Amino acid sequence: MSLKLENSDLALINGEKGPAAQMAMSILVRMAEVYEAESLMDISAAHIDSSVYMGVATMEYAERLADLGARVSVPSTLNVTGVDEHGWQEWAVPADHAEKARRQMVAYEKMGCIPTWTCAPYQTEHRPVFGQQIASGESNAICFFNSVIGARTERYPDLLDICAAITGRVAATGLHLTENRKGTVHIRLSGVPVELQDDDSFYPVLGHLVGGLEPDGVPVISGIDVPVSEDRHKAICAGVSTSGAVALYHIVGITPEAPTLKEAFHGNEPDRHIDVSMPQLRRAYADLSTVESTSLDMVVLGSPHFSLDEFRKLAPLLEGKKRHPDVEFLVTCSRAMRMFAREMGLLDPIDAFGARITVDTCPLTTPMLPERIKTLMTNSAKYAYYSPGLLNTDVAYGRLEDCVRSAVEGRIVRDDSLWQE
Secondary structure, eight states, rough: OOOOHHHHHHHHHTTTTOHHHHHHHHHHHHHHHHHOOBBBEEEEEEEEEETTTSSSSHHHHHHHHHHTTTTOOOOOOEOOOSSTTTTTTTOOOHHHHHHHHHHHHHHHHHHBOOOOOOGGGGSSSSSOOOTOOOOOOHHHHHIIIIIIOOOBBBBBOOHHHHHHHHTTESSSSSGGGGGGGGSSSSEEOOSHHHEEEEEEEEHHHHHHHHHHSSSSSSSEEEOOOSSSOOHHHHHHHHHHHHHHHOOEEEEEETTTTTTTHHHHHSOOOOEEEEOOHHHHHHHHOOOOOOOOOOOOOOOOOOSSOOOHHHHHHHHHTTTTTOOTTOEEEEEEOOOOOOOOOOHTTHHHHHHHOOEEEEEEEOOTTSSSSSSTEEEEESSOOOHHHIIIIIIOOOEEOOOHHHHHOOOOHOOOOOGGGGOOO
C-alpha cells in the first residue's frame, strides 16, 4: 500500500517551506507508512505533549526545530512541562534539570505554541469542538477530546505531535475516521448503587477498571443513572488511559456519539458484552492502593490538573482546618486555573490550611519530591497508578474528603462505606 501525497505535501518534503517543515513532514510521512495510511489529512488544532522534558534529547529536538525556523501552522496548546518555572526552588528540583526544562519551554514558545502548560487543555478557551480534526498528545486529553467533546484525534506520541502542528497534516487513519469510532465492547453496569454513582470517587475507579477490561478498544458503557460532570469524565479519561490505552469511550445517553446503544455501535448490535457489578468495582478500588499501614507523608491532588470546580469543592473542606505538620498537601494545576481561583478567593482557605500549589507540571514529570516522601494519598487514578513505579512511593486512593481528613489527622483514614456490601 503506497501513501498518496498532495502537491502541498511534496512541497514540504522538498524543502520549499524551509528546513524545519521539511524535517517535520519527512517524519510524518515515515510514520504514516508505518501506520499503513493511504493518505494524509488536514488538522486545525493540536495539543503538544512533547513539552514534557525527558532529558537532553527532547530539549535538543525542540531547539533544533526552533533553530531551523519552525512555526506551528495551527493553534497548538502545550502540555505540562518539566518544571514549575517560578516555584521549583521550593522543592527538590536540581538546578540543572530546571534550566534544561526551561530551555525546552522556550523552544516550544519560539515555535508559536500557546503556553497553556496543562494536561487538561479542555479547561482552556482553546478547547476544540465536536467533529474537529486535531492532533493531540497526552493520554487523558486525547481521551477527553474524543469521548466527551467528540473532536477527532489519534494517540499522538511525543515528538510526532509537534510535527503535525508544524505541517497541519496527519495520517488519515485510526480515530480520525468515522468507521473506527464505533464501539468494540458493551460494558454493562449492574447493581451499582446510585449513591456510589453520584460520588466523585466512583469515576476514577470506573476508568481504572474499564481500561483493564478493554485496553485497546472503544468501550461502550451503559447503566450510569446520574449526571456525569466534566470532572467526572476527566477522572474516567485518566483512569482508562493509564490502566489501558483507551483513546475513546462512549457512555450511552451521555457522550455525544452515543445517544443510544445502537448508535454507539454504528447501527449494529454489540458482538461482546461484559457485565460489571460491585465485586469487580471493589477489586478495582482496592487495586488503586498499595499501602499496608496508615503512615502518610503527602496528599497530592490534580492529575489531570485541578479545575476551577475542584477548587470550589476543596476550599470549603479546608475552612478552619490545618494540615498535620508531618504531612505535605499539594495541588497541581495550570497557571490559569491558579489565577482564576485566586481571583475568586478560593485559595485563601487553601493557603491557611498549609497546602501548596504547583503549576505547569506535577511530581510525575519533574523530580520535585524530597527523599522523605514515601507514602502518598490521592483521589486521582492517574497518580495512584503511576506513583509506585515513577515515584517509588506507596499510595492510598480515597475520596477528596478522605484526603483532607487524612492530612489533618496525619495518617491515612478512609470512609469505605460506599464500597462495602
